[in-house]
Amino acid sequence: MAIAYRQRIDEDTEFALWKIEEQAEDLYKQLQLNDEEKAFVENISNGKRHLHWLGTRVLLRKMLRTEEYIDCRVDGHGKPYLVSLPYHISLSHSFDYAAVMISKKNPVGIDIEQIKQKVERIASRFLRPVELAFINNEHKIQQLYACWCVKEAVYKCHGQKEVSFMDDILIKPFSFTEQGQVNAILNKGDINIDYTVGYLQYEDYMIGYVRGNDEE
Template sequence: MAIAYRQQIDDDTEFALWRIKESAEELYKQLQLNEEEKAYTKKLIKSKRYLHWLGTRVLLRKMLRTEEYIDCKVDAHGKPYLVSLPYHISLSHSFDYAAVMISKTSPVGIDIELIKEKVERIAGKFLRPEELSFIAPEHKIQQLYVCWCAKEAVYKCYGQKEVSFSDNITLHPFTFQHHDTLMALLHKDEVNINYEVSYMQYEDYMIGYVKG
């Protein structure tokens, strides 16, 4: 397995992308799974999610550089965590790519999406009017995907359910670049957290990532 892209954020944090070229059988052989995980994968075996699930776990294993069993569970809010290793993690996938972000010190969030024109039709569902107002016509589709990936990354980093992208996560105005940062505010009840979200375009994909 070859990692397609890897970026060190700081001494304790990095993310990586991997293009899924192997078959599900080849990926499965690279993993150590317990009985519960084996039963779960059998439910996924006929769906695209099966390849994605395997791909993110194999990539996680490569990034952690271990041959030991990795106990990766999901909490009540759907956030993955490692039971016995001192890392915060975030997982994402889209079509041919898996993405994993890890940190020893802080919660993290990452999202990868294949850039498609259809995002324009749903933009009003995850952006407020004032956010839509700073979308530049010349980079409309790309910038909309930056907004989606940034909000998804913040949501994953925060790690709590019932957060509305339009009502609870606000993006400050920004100008689209192929690799840059933007500011986001998560506001819900008594919670107000500012995030500096990084984003980049990789081939035909957009990636948003953040460290809490």
């Protein structure tokens, strides 16, 4: 399967989606892995988690356009990074899709989620009353997912643990369309960062994506 969707944000930043239709063996053959990574893959060699890990790495290779080994690691906060290539990266996955965002200059964050009714039951756990107040009943489920993906993208872009979706990330009011931008503020302790976050409904999935600031 080729890249299903690709969007360029600027000359240095883009994201893409990969629909995972291959078997794990087919994805595995497209990768170069070291011994530690091979052991990790063998450890998760069942189910969607296996396919998601492989799918995001295959997509990363396609976006970086390289046949060389990619040393992709995770820092102490769980944020992925490249050891020897000059890119910031963010990875996400949900059911049949993998998502990757890259940038040469800025930290990035991306999240993809399949849209399901269950989000309504947990909305009050990640949105403040002032945020719930602007949710439109006509597109309630989609807008709630947009809010979740926006906050997840900001969280991944900032790349630090102990950030609360409810208490530390505030979304400014917005009207839902199938693709748009929202303003979100990360405010925690001495940190106060304004983000402009994009969101996109793709089939029955919602994607949130953000390019961070140079000072992060």
